[in-house]
Amino acid sequence: MTDDADNYAPVATECEARDLPVRGELPRELNGTLFRNGPNPQFPSGHHWFLGDGMIHAFTLRDGRAAYRNRWVRTPKFLAERQAGRALGGALFREGGLANTNILAHAGRLLALEEAHAPIEIDPVSLETIGPRPLGGAGPVTAHPKIDAETGEMWFFGYSAGGPLSAAMRFGAVDRAGAVTALGRFDAPYCSMVHDFILTERHAVFPIMPLAGSLVRAMAGGLPFAWQPELGGHIGVMRRGGGAESLRWFRAETGYVFHVMNAWEEDGRLLADVMRYEEPPLFPRADGQPTDPARTRARLCRWRIDPEGGTDAFTQDVLDDLSGEFPRVDDRRAGRPYRHGWFVASRGDPFDT
Structure with missing residues (x-):
C-alpha cells in the first residue's frame, strides 16, 4: 500500500491559520481543541505507510471562531532525515520511534504515542516537541x-x-x-x-x-x-x-x-x-x-x-x-x-x- 495517494497523501508543510472562514455559525459555548495524530512522511519513501513521521494537527474552537495548526513530532529519526535531506531506513526501530499513532492528554501533559517507544510530550499550544516522557x-x-x-x-x-x-x-x-x-x-x-x-x-x-x-x-x-x-x-x-x-x-x-x-x-x-x-x-x-x-x-x-x-x-x-x-x-x-x-x-x- 502506498502512502502518497488520495486521502492518504502526506501534508507537505507546517502551517497555522488563526481565523478560519466559517460557513454558518459556531456555538460560542463550544470551546476546546481537537488533536489528531497520524503518519506523515517528510520525504518520499518506499516504506509501509504506517512508518511515516508523526504529525500533530490541532483544530481549536474559541468564542465562535476556528483555528488550525500542524507540526511534525521532532523525533531523532525526523531530525536525522531532515539533516540528511532524504528518507532513511529502519524507521520502526530507530531510536525515539515515530510518535505517529495516537495522542492523548493526561496529568497535564499531551503525549504522542506509537507501538514500540516511550511517549513524546508535545506542547498543547505551540505543538512543539518537548521530548520523551517514559511512563513510570x-x-x-x-x-x-x-x-x-x-x-x-x-x-x-x-x-x-x-x-x-x-x-x-x-x-x-x-x-x-x-x-x-x-x-x-x-x-x-x-x-x-x-x-x-x-x-x-x-x-x-x-x-x-x-x-x-x-x-x-x-x-x-x-x-x-x-x-x-x-x-x-x-x-x-x-x-x-x-x-x-x-x-x-x-x-x-x-x-x-x-x-x-x-x-x-x-x-x-x-x-x-x-x-x-x-x-x-x-x-x-x-x-x-x-x-x-x-x-x-x-x-x-x-x-x-x-x-x-x-x-x-x-x-x-x-x-x-x-x-x-x-x-x-x-x-x-x-x-x-x-x-x-x-x-x-x-x-x-x-x-x-
Whole structure:
C-alpha cells in the first residue's frame, strides 16, 4: 500500500491559520481543541505507510471562531532525515520511534504515542516537541493506554519487554497527578503484537492473539510478525491492584483484535466489545503466504468472561455483521456501561479512500 495517494497523501508543510472562514455559525459555548495524530512522511519513501513521521494537527474552537495548526513530532529519526535531506531506513526501530499513532492528554501533559517507544510530550499550544516522557520509567509502551473515567488513573502496557520479540510484557498505571500507582511485568504464552488492551473498573485484560513475533524469522530476513493460528489465542485477566500474581489465562477462539471499543463489569463478569478479525490484514502467514482476504474484515464482537468461573473458556457473540474499525466511545464512559459507540464502517474495499 502506498502512502502518497488520495486521502492518504502526506501534508507537505507546517502551517497555522488563526481565523478560519466559517460557513454558518459556531456555538460560542463550544470551546476546546481537537488533536489528531497520524503518519506523515517528510520525504518520499518506499516504506509501509504506517512508518511515516508523526504529525500533530490541532483544530481549536474559541468564542465562535476556528483555528488550525500542524507540526511534525521532532523525533531523532525526523531530525536525522531532515539533516540528511532524504528518507532513511529502519524507521520502526530507530531510536525515539515515530510518535505517529495516537495522542492523548493526561496529568497535564499531551503525549504522542506509537507501538514500540516511550511517549513524546508535545506542547498543547505551540505543538512543539518537548521530548520523551517514559511512563513510570517503564520503557516502551504501545499507543493505546486506557484512562479510568472516574478515577483519572491511566493504565498502559508494552510487549517485547524482555528484549526484541520476547514474550515478556510490562504494565503500569499512573494517577491523575502523574504518580506511579502500579508497575510490573509477566510472560505471555508467546510474543504477540498486542496493539490494544482492555480496562474495566476492577480488571486489566490482555488479548494475546497469534499475530506472533519471531526473532529467528526476523534475523533470517523475514517479517518480525506473522500470522500463526496454530499458537491459539489467550486472554489474560489481571485484577487492578493484584499485580501479575493475579493474572488468569483464558482460551480464546483463534482470531485477532487491533482495537477495543469499550469494556465494563456486570454481575461479576467482564463484558468487552472488540473489533475482531478471523485473520489479520496487512500481515502474512509465517510461510510468507497472505492471509485470506475473505477473513480479514473486523466485526464488532462481545466477549463475556467470568474471572472467578471454573473454566478457562468464555463466550463470544457477533454484534454486527458490518465490517469496520477504529471504534470509539464517549471517554466519560470508558471502562463503564455505555449506550453509544461508533466505528468507521466499510461496504467495499477496506482501504478504499
